Amino acid sequence: MEVYKIDITSWTASFRYPNLISGVQPTLEVPPISTILGLINAAAGFYLEHKNLELGYYFEYEMEGEDLETIYQISSKYGKPTNNAKSNVINRKFLFNNFLRIYTTDKNIVDYLSQPYFPILLGRMNDLATVTNISQREILDKIEFATEIRGQVIPFKFHLPGQIQALPQYFTNDFPRKNIGTEPFSIISHKVKTFGTSVTAYRDILPNGKEVDIFFHQLSFEN
Amino acid sequence: MIENNQLEINWLTHPTGDSFADIGGFVIEYLQKKKPDKSILELIEEVTNIYVKKWDNNLHSFFLNSTITHNSNKGQKGINKTIAFYKGLFDGKDAEDGYCRITGQKGKVFQGTRDNHIMSGSATLINFHHGFESGIRLSKEALIRIFFVPLGVEQLGDKVAVLTSNNEGITRHFVQRNVDNNFRDIASGISKSIQRSEFSNPANALFEYANQCIENVKTVTFDEDTGRSKTQGTTLNLFHFTNFGASPTINLITLPASVFAFYAYCIREHKKEWQSFIFRQYSNSKFKNAQFDDVSKSWFNNKEEVDYSTFKVWRNSVFEALLNGNGQIIRKAFLAHSKSRILNFKIIEQYQINIQNMDKRTLTKIKELADFIVNDRSDDEIKKSMTRLNGSKSSNGLRYFLLKLADKNYKDGNDEPLFSIDEYVEYLFPDGTYWNEIRDLLLIAIYQKLHETNKKIEVELIENESEI
Numbered sequence: 001m002e003v004y005k006i007d008i009t010s011w012t013a014s015f016r017y018p019n020l021i022s023g024v025q026p027t028l029e030v031p032p033i034s035t036i037l038g039l040i041n042a043a044a045g046f047y048l049e050h051k052n053l054e055l056g057y058y059f060e061y062e063m064e065g066e067d068l069e070t071i072y073q074i075s076s077k078y079g080k081p082t083n084n085a086k087s088n089v090i091n092r093k094f095l096f097n098n099f100l101r102i103y104t105t106d107k108n109i110v111d112y113l114s115q116p117y118f119p120i121l122l123g124r125m126n127d128l129a130t131v132t133n134i135s136q137r138e139i140l141d142k143i144e145f146a147t148e149i150r151g152q153v154i155p156f157k158f159h160l161p162g163q164i165q166a167l168p169q170y171f172t173n174d175f176p177r178k179n180i181g182t183e184p185f186s187i188i189s190h191k192v193k194t195f196g197t198s199v200t201a202y203r204d205i206l207p208n209g210k211e212v213d214i215f216f217h218q219l220s221f222e223n
Numbered sequence: 224m225i226e227n228n229q230l231e232i233n234w235l236t237h238p239t240g241d242s243f244a245d246i247g248g249f250v251i252e253y254l255q256k257k258k259p260d261k262s263i264l265e266l267i268e269e270v271t272n273i274y275v276k277k278w279d280n281n282l283h284s285f286f287l288n289s290t291i292t293h294n295s296n297k298g299q300k301g302i303n304k305t306i307a308f309y310k311g312l313f314d315g316k317d318a319e320d321g322y323c324r325i326t327g328q329k330g331k332v333f334q335g336t337r338d339n340h341i342m343s344g345s346a347t348l349i350n351f352h353h354g355f356e357s358g359i360r361l362s363k364e365a366l367i368r369i370f371f372v373p374l375g376v377e378q379l380g381d382k383v384a385v386l387t388s389n390n391e392g393i394t395r396h397f398v399q400r401n402v403d404n405n406f407r408d409i410a411s412g413i414s415k416s417i418q419r420s421e422f423s424n425p426a427n428a429l430f431e432y433a434n435q436c437i438e439n440v441k442t443v444t445f446d447e448d449t450g451r452s453k454t455q456g457t458t459l460n461l462f463h464f465t466n467f468g469a470s471p472t473i474n475l476i477t478l479p480a481s482v483f484a485f486y487a488y489c490i491r492e493h494k495k496e497w498q499s500f501i502f503r504q505y506s507n508s509k510f511k512n513a514q515f516d517d518v519s520k521s522w523f524n525n526k527e528e529v530d531y532s533t534f535k536v537w538r539n540s541v542f543e544a545l546l547n548g549n550g551q552i553i554r555k556a557f558l559a560h561s562k563s564r565i566l567n568f569k570i571i572e573q574y575q576i577n578i579q580n581m582d583k584r585t586l587t588k589i590k591e592l593a594d595f596i597v598n599d600r601s602d603d604e605i606k607k608s609m610t611r612l613n614g615s616k617s618s619n620g621l622r623y624f625l626l627k628l629a630d631k632n633y634k635d636g637n638d639e640p641l642f643s644i645d646e647y648v649e650y651l652f653p654d655g656t657y658w659n660e661i662r663d664l665l666l667i668a669i670y671q672k673l674h675e676t677n678k679k680i681e682v683e684l685i686e687n688e689s690e691i
Binding site for chain 2: 018019020021022023024026072073074075076079080081156159160161162163164165166167168175176177178179180181182183184185186189192193195196
């Protein structure tokens with residue numbers, strides 16, 4: 001498969017569990033597909049309609065930390081926000097020193113990320129990220145029964161070892177935005193070792209010289 | 224969008240990836256199997272009766288101010304309101320069109336907040352939801368599944384434990400066990416709330432769950448063909464939470480597949496030595512000056528003696544370190560244990576290779592060095608070597624120690640070098656390995672060798688504190 005590779009780094013990142021809203025905010029170890037597509041939209045400067053998009057990505061971080069964060073809770077009346085906002089403190093976990101590599105066959109995505117329209121983020125608005133490298137088109141070898149799956153989310157149907165989570169693939173462009181394509185995924189940390197799978201993937205070499213097998217998600221969205 | 228074929232999927236029970244919804248789904252699946260004549264509304268009615276009449280509305284850790292838990296909903300009033308709410312879901316009352324946040328279904332969705340879902344935020348503090356919506360949007364199936372969660376989980380200390388695994392059979396097994404235990408206790412009139420675990424800390428509980436998967440729960444992981452449980456590629460995830468009042472909180476703890484496999488290896492292949500090691504890692508501040516007795520497998524002091532059934536709930540520093548990935552604590556525990564007892568070096572090899580990602584050739588080289596230090600040496604020589612090795616306080620100190628060994632090997636007239644330049648660089652000081660890890664492993668290997676050869680070397684090693 002011939003792909004472009006786009007490398008993105010950030011100091012901090014935080015990927016929330018979609019339905020954990022009360023109390024402590026843990027972070028997923030790998031961003032969901034919707035985060036990557038949102039990041040690409042930010043770079044494009046507009047909402048992209050995807051049909052037959054092939055997308056792969058790899059994510060790693062150096063450490064996980066926990067921060068105390070001030071939040072403001074706006075109360076409502078009859079479903080409408082009021083002027084009453086109370087501050088509170090929550091614990092939020094975050095990831096430090098992050099590396100994301102996006103794999104795409106779409107030259108438009110490369111063009112958007114080579115000159116992002118809006119700032120690109122890996123989580124919240126203060127998790128600013130930077131595009132550090134964009135490769136020329138490269139051929140990745142196809143691997144049947146991939147063994148180097150890590151730093152990715154993989155559809156749960158493969159039953160890979162990892163945290164299981166229902167994750168959205170994209171959001172609609174209306175208001176309020178709605179999650180679409182929510183499915184169960186296995187979240188495979190970049191820290192796991194080699195293990196056998198029935199997954200077909202494409203092999204790449206990371207900047208640190210380690211091999212990784214990249215799973216390509218086939219994405220089509222029709223609202 | 225690639226739509227799921229909704230006609231073929233039973234969204235009340237189909238795994239979704241959401242831990243709460245999946246537990247609830249497995250409870251429904253099990254109840255439908257046990258009571259095939261009952262409709263889902265009849266099951267909701269039966270469960271509501273348990274929650275109100277048997278458990279006295281005591282579900283505050285799950286549902287905040289709900290039709291069950293709000294003070295104004297005691298007795299029959301709570302039952303009526305609850306059944307009316309779930310009937311209303313089937314009638315599409317207050318529904319809007321959208322996508323379920325959990326199942327991904329497109330269709331009628333309802334408001335999900337802390338009264339009918341777990342940890343999903345308040346309906347009134349609306350800036351935590353998309354577009355100032357009052358809660359997250361969930362299908363009726365997702366909301367119904369959540370209602371059944373309390374029957375499939377257990378209380379662990381002051382919070383609730385939700386256990387899931389990438390192996391659906393394991394998740395199902397523990398859900399069914401909890402459902403059975405609940406119904407047994409309800410039938411005998413002793414059930415006052417959800418099942419309570421005998422453990423209070425999540426680390427011990429997770430390893431106990433793993434232990435059951437490895438040893439006892441043959442229906443889940445047992446392979447008839449091989450006669451062994453499948454223990455590769457199994458992850459356990461524990462959601463330890465409370466949705467109670469103003470302090471909702473959740474802690475996510477994962478027992479990774481690598482740790483699960485290591486634990487299975489220790490229990491199966493070296494059970495006696497592993498238990499001798501791991502039992503010594505339990506501690507309790509209320510049980511002071513305690514010592515462990517290998518024969519009776521019990522902790523004792525001058526006042527009392529306690530067996531596994533008592534000390535298994537004490538804190539275990541190695542279990543905690545295995546979950547936190549704190550290799551230094553585990554290595555120090557291995558070393559401390561090796562000084563006085565046999566700890567098969569294969570356990571350390573498994574740990575270093577499969578969890579610490581150490582190259583097997585590094586461990587082979589370490590064992591060769593241990594052989595060189597112990598074989599054909601006097602007790603005095605061995606003692607000196609061990610004291611010098613333990614006294615290495617920096618990478619320079621360890622390098623000097625190794626070079627002295629190489630020098631000794633040369634002066635002994637051996638044909639082969641003790642280690643080549645490549646082995647020194649690649650295996651003894653490889654990238655990503657701390658020098659003190661090599662020093663400790665070499666000491667452990669020496670102790671192993673001394674135990675094997677029945678050598679008694681009296682050497683006082685000073686504890687090296689928190690080096691990097």
